[in-house]
Every structure is written in C-alpha cells, then in structure tokens.
Amino acid sequence: MNWTLEVVLVPVTDLDRAKDFYGTKCGFKVDLDTEVAPGIRIIQLTPPGSRCSLTLQSGMPLASGEKAMAPGSLQxxxxxxxxxDAARAELVSRGVEVSPVQHLGPEGWTEGKGETWNSFMFFKDPDGNGWTVQQAPSELSER
Structure with a gap:
C-alpha cells in the first residue's frame, strides 16, 4: 500500500495575500479557489513538478479537540x-526575499554551495511560515 503526502495546510492570516505570494511570487499553480460552503474558503496551490499541494483555508471547522496552528507557526x-542557483534567481526576480545559497559545514551554515545534498536556501511567506529549498541530484528528479 502506498501512503502519499498530497496536501499540507499552511496557516495564514490573509488568504488573498498568501495566494498572491505562493501563486505569483513563488510560481505555484493555483489549482482551486472556492467557497465550499458559506464562509468556508479553500485555496489549493501546487509547486511545479510536485504531487503535494498547499492548502490555504478559512472557516473550516476543526476536528474535535484539535487546535488551529497559528499563522506563521509552520516551519x-x-x-x-x-x-x-536558477531557483533562487527565479524567486528573487519575482520579489521573494531569499537567503543566499548556503551549506552546512563544521562551523555551521556557510555561504556557497556544498557537496551533493548540501546546498540550501531559505525564505518565509508574508506570515512567517518558513521554507527550506535544497538542491537534489538531477538523477533523482524522476523518482
């Protein structure tokens, strides 16, 4: 049996601002923006090439005993x-504040690319939800 991660809920304060950030600035495809019931809005966006989407929502009732994540708390x-490098250049050209490319070494984070699997950059959405981007070997892109 396969278990696939398909959707991650991202807690935000302003759905339209977050939709613009992820759709326009990050280049994610807006798959859905609908009010599924009165007062319940769901926006689903998918990064290029990904099977896993992000969901931004408002008005959705929580499961019994569940607490909502605070906007900006997802890290x-x-x-x-x-x-x-190309991914960073694209994000910067779209107006996203992105860290320099870094790698982890004996002294901690150091600017510049590292060896295989050791090149990263970081950014946050307007609410402070934190993202890491890692360079993976191209031969793994078909998995």
Missing amino acids: GLQLCVTDI
Missing part, C-alpha cells in the same frame, strides 16, 4: 530543486 517545509 521547516522543504522543497527540492535540481538547480538551486
């Missing part, structure tokens, strides 16, 4: 690309 979401 460590990770995307992989095969060309981190």
Whole structure:
C-alpha cells in the first residue's frame, strides 16, 4: 500500500495575500479557489513538478479537540530543486526575499554551495511560515 503526502495546510492570516505570494511570487499553480460552503474558503496551490499541494483555508471547522496552528507557526517545509542557483534567481526576480545559497559545514551554515545534498536556501511567506529549498541530484528528479 502506498501512503502519499498530497496536501499540507499552511496557516495564514490573509488568504488573498498568501495566494498572491505562493501563486505569483513563488510560481505555484493555483489549482482551486472556492467557497465550499458559506464562509468556508479553500485555496489549493501546487509547486511545479510536485504531487503535494498547499492548502490555504478559512472557516473550516476543526476536528474535535484539535487546535488551529497559528499563522506563521509552520516551519521547516522543504522543497527540492535540481538547480538551486536558477531557483533562487527565479524567486528573487519575482520579489521573494531569499537567503543566499548556503551549506552546512563544521562551523555551521556557510555561504556557497556544498557537496551533493548540501546546498540550501531559505525564505518565509508574508506570515512567517518558513521554507527550506535544497538542491537534489538531477538523477533523482524522476523518482
């Protein structure tokens, strides 16, 4: 049996601002923007090449006993690309504030690319939800 991660809920304060950030600035495809019931809006966006989408929502009732995540509290979401320099240039050209490319070494984070699997950049959405982008070997892009 396959277990696939298909959707990640990203807590935000302003759906339209977040839709613009992820759709326009990050280049994610807007798959859905609908009011599924009165007062319940769902926006689903998918990064290019990904099977896993992001969901932005408002008015959705929570499961019994569940607490809502605070906007900006989601940290460590990770995307992989095969060309981190090109990905960074694209985000910067779209107006996203992105860290320099970095790698992890003996002294901690150091600017510049590292060896295989050790090149990263970081950015946050307007609410402060944190993203990591990692360069993956291109031969793994077909998996």
